[in-house]
Amino acid sequence: MYLKHALRAATAMTFVATAAAHAQSITIATVNNGDMIRMQGYTDKFTEATGIDVEWVTLEENVLRQRVTTDITTKGGQFDIMTIGMYETPIWGANGWLVPLDGMSAEYDVDDILPAMAGGLSHEGTLYAAPFYGESSMIMYRTDLMEAAGLEMPEAPTWQFVREAAAAMTDRDNDINGICLRGKAGWGEGGAFITVTGNSFGARWFDEDWKPQFDQPEWKEALTFFVDMMSESGPAGYATNGFNENLSLFQQGKCGMWIDATVAASFVTNPDDSTVADKVGFALAPNSEGVDKRANWLWAWALAIPAGTQQEDAAKQFIEWATSKDYIELVAENEGWANVPPGARTSLYENPNYKEVPFAKMTLESILMADPQNCCAQPTPYTGIQFVAIPEFAGIATQVSQEFSAVYAGQQTVDEALAKAQAFTAEEMEAAGY
Amino acid sequence: MARAVTTRRKSLNTALAWAVGLLIFFPILWTILTSFKTEAQAIASPPLFLNFNWTLENYAIVQERSDYMRFLWNSVIIAGGSTILGVIIAVPAAWAMAFVPSKRTKDILLWMLSTKMLPAVGVLYPIYLLFIRLGLLDTRGGLVVVLMLINLPIIVWMLYTYFREIPGEILEAARMDGATLKEEILYVLTPMAIPGIASTVLLNFILAWNEAFWTLNLTAVDAAPLTAFIASYSSPEGLFFAKLSAASTMAIAPILILGWFSQKQLVRGLTFGAVK
Numbered sequence: 001m002y003l004k005h006a007l008r009a010a011t012a013m014t015f016v017a018t019a020a021a022h023a024q025s026i027t028i029a030t031v032n033n034g035d036m037i038r039m040q041g042y043t044d045k046f047t048e049a050t051g052i053d054v055e056w057v058t059l060e061e062n063v064l065r066q067r068v069t070t071d072i073t074t075k076g077g078q079f080d081i082m083t084i085g086m087y088e089t090p091i092w093g094a095n096g097w098l099v100p101l102d103g104m105s106a107e108y109d110v111d112d113i114l115p116a117m118a119g120g121l122s123h124e125g126t127l128y129a130a131p132f133y134g135e136s137s138m139i140m141y142r143t144d145l146m147e148a149a150g151l152e153m154p155e156a157p158t159w160q161f162v163r164e165a166a167a168a169m170t171d172r173d174n175d176i177n178g179i180c181l182r183g184k185a186g187w188g189e190g191g192a193f194i195t196v197t198g199n200s201f202g203a204r205w206f207d208e209d210w211k212p213q214f215d216q217p218e219w220k221e222a223l224t225f226f227v228d229m230m231s232e233s234g235p236a237g238y239a240t241n242g243f244n245e246n247l248s249l250f251q252q253g254k255c256g257m258w259i260d261a262t263v264a265a266s267f268v269t270n271p272d273d274s275t276v277a278d279k280v281g282f283a284l285a286p287n288s289e290g291v292d293k294r295a296n297w298l299w300a301w302a303l304a305i306p307a308g309t310q311q312e313d314a315a316k317q318f319i320e321w322a323t324s325k326d327y328i329e330l331v332a333e334n335e336g337w338a339n340v341p342p343g344a345r346t347s348l349y350e351n352p353n354y355k356e357v358p359f360a361k362m363t364l365e366s367i368l369m370a371d372p373q374n375c376c377a378q379p380t381p382y383t384g385i386q387f388v389a390i391p392e393f394a395g396i397a398t399q400v401s402q403e404f405s406a407v408y409a410g411q412q413t414v415d416e417a418l419a420k421a422q423a424f425t426a427e428e429m430e431a432a433g434y
Numbered sequence: 435m436a437r438a439v440t441t442r443r444k445s446l447n448t449a450l451a452w453a454v455g456l457l458i459f460f461p462i463l464w465t466i467l468t469s470f471k472t473e474a475q476a477i478a479s480p481p482l483f484l485n486f487n488w489t490l491e492n493y494a495i496v497q498e499r500s501d502y503m504r505f506l507w508n509s510v511i512i513a514g515g516s517t518i519l520g521v522i523i524a525v526p527a528a529w530a531m532a533f534v535p536s537k538r539t540k541d542i543l544l545w546m547l548s549t550k551m552l553p554a555v556g557v558l559y560p561i562y563l564l565f566i567r568l569g570l571l572d573t574r575g576g577l578v579v580v581l582m583l584i585n586l587p588i589i590v591w592m593l594y595t596y597f598r599e600i601p602g603e604i605l606e607a608a609r610m611d612g613a614t615l616k617e618e619i620l621y622v623l624t625p626m627a628i629p630g631i632a633s634t635v636l637l638n639f640i641l642a643w644n645e646a647f648w649t650l651n652l653t654a655v656d657a658a659p660l661t662a663f664i665a666s667y668s669s670p671e672g673l674f675f676a677k678l679s680a681a682s683t684m685a686i687a688p689i690l691i692l693g694w695f696s697q698k699q700l701v702r703g704l705t706f707g708a709v710k
Contacts, residue, residue: 027655032669037499055655060668063650070651074562076571078654243671248477261671273474
């Protein structure tokens, strides 16, 4: 009798164990932003269709970057898919840390990925991460304030016009700042913005021999212009303002113009959160007169598979699903076209429904104008627009942006900051063997 | 006259203590208030203190998006386990240092404390690699050991301070009555040091509960505690302050309640030996 029970129990246990062994599960590390959280909500549909369970590890951007970098460099194997950006992808791809995303199905239509995105997420022509959403940067401005100032925003303005318009829109008595820009230290915050500003004044980080260029007149012109304009028309304490601080100011009607990520357009035009939702216009990021490059960047949050994962096929299936045209349709059907992940696929911008979204046209134009292989007016040895795709860049640019933030805070002069940036960068690059 | 001065001074001291207390508590109060606002109200300028439409929407969203109980359970196991393990190791160590000191006891104590000065990130890679080898990544057991090691110097120091207040003659008397070393520590020393041990346990439980570097870097899904839960609501590109505040309030609520009920023991333990 006991033997019979024991046999039954053993059989049941074997069934359970077999079932568990067959249930596939993948773990995805990702950032906390609206599009990614929305995707988590639709994961059940992927599981229903494929039988693959998905576990999410959602982290703040900087924590995520540290976490996935530690894991991939030590082959920790904690994640089957990692959400990474354009900075990491070519470096990690070159190191052999990522699984090449070739052999995607015909329905996936890999050629539909915007060329700028595919280029920035590839190494030597091989795609290593699929863009979930992409962004550039552009001008968001208050149409009512612009009109009241008696000015009209061109589609492709110059910095000189932007400065003039900012001064005209500034109304200190009513707490309205003509322009809000990032000044916060950090390579992905104020560092990114001042780098593209430098590009639009003809500056570059390095010459063809990897020699830092902060001692060149273009950098001095760019930084001086930025500081002067922000002193005239920017908010108090802009040295500590990043994306969120400026978004908050703009949504409360305290900025005439804001130049930042194209994804912000959906926030500032959302009447639930923004007090100026129906008074926002869009234009290309500016350039300095006579310079062929504009102050717009290119970025994508993309899904990549770390080499060595035991779930490569399941991970590829998920990436195909999450970055497909069908996923975009799914979100549009449930939440409207303004909420689909932007900036990844050409077909989205050909869709007549999406063309009606007010910021769609300018977003696409900004993305198409950004060329990571050719960031600057002068030749460079690197790829990337608001960053330099070398492992040393994050550390160097963080330090340099701290020096620049000290200028914004009035703690040192432009010349002092540029001299320190030049010396520090030269030292670090020499130590790194460049 | 003297009595009047004393009363006035007492009132002043009380007012000052309340002011400092409120100042320290204000960020927590603000977080709790923000958790009941909409995202638009959370960033309103001038800030809204009490005059806003209170909503529980953020708690509903957080509850729907995250498995709070799993994170909470992991926090309890990790903080509790590391504290208990730490005390088990620290009691004999502190006994030896307090009652059988050697020439090097002070140096050892200082050296132990100096390990707290090492930036954690400096040993991230060695420990991460060790965890991979031992299969401890994303396990509660691994975190219990790491947090115990991190807090062990503080536990030893605190217990050493309490044990030094206990007269050695009492232990000698126990020994003369035939108590073994184990009995001496378990039945004589420990009961006398209960208030000190209790405050040490409480303080270390709080430290382990709040630890964010190792708990974020060594976990993924299975062992992620409440620090990872909060980190999942922080975003540099998007204003989610109300949701972040709701998540933070849910994460600190258990430890806040524990601290509130045990504040007497905490204060007593922390000031033990400070006034002779």
